Amino acid sequence: MPSRITVDQASLTDNDIAQQIEFTAEIDGDERDFAVKYAVLQELSGDEPDNDALELFERFSDEILDVCADVADQRPNANVVVIDDDDLE
Template sequence: MAIDRLEIDMGTLLDNIDERQVEFSGEADGDEYEFAVQYDVLEALSGDAPDGDAIDMFNRFSDTIVDAALSALARNADAQPIVVSESDLE
């Protein structure tokens, strides 16, 4: 059975500028996972590259990012962190 719900722990959002990703923890099906959303995903969603506003972009598109994170989780639940890339966008 596929996991269809992910709860983001908003207190864990971290803009990792060096790695060009926003990192966060989330709970799905009672288990905790670590995720990293690549800046490319934020750029694909917004049309602009993050420039000091990656967390704001993340928040604006959080519903779509949750869906993409669930796709990434289904693809590779054992990764640490689970990387959410453009290919996870529907």
């Protein structure tokens, strides 16, 4: 059964220096910090996430959050769960 993950929309930020979208989410009742690399957005969209990384994140949020839940389960002790294009199936 897949984990239920809910993003805290107020925490959603585009860290263009680190080239990642960062956010806090509740997953199975626990708060976790996540970072989704721009490479994930590019892989899913086929476009460079120049000035629209947050828009791309929102557009592909269903797929991204499924991956976030899976990776969080695999890395239960990570302070920040970093999602890279290698985590995509």
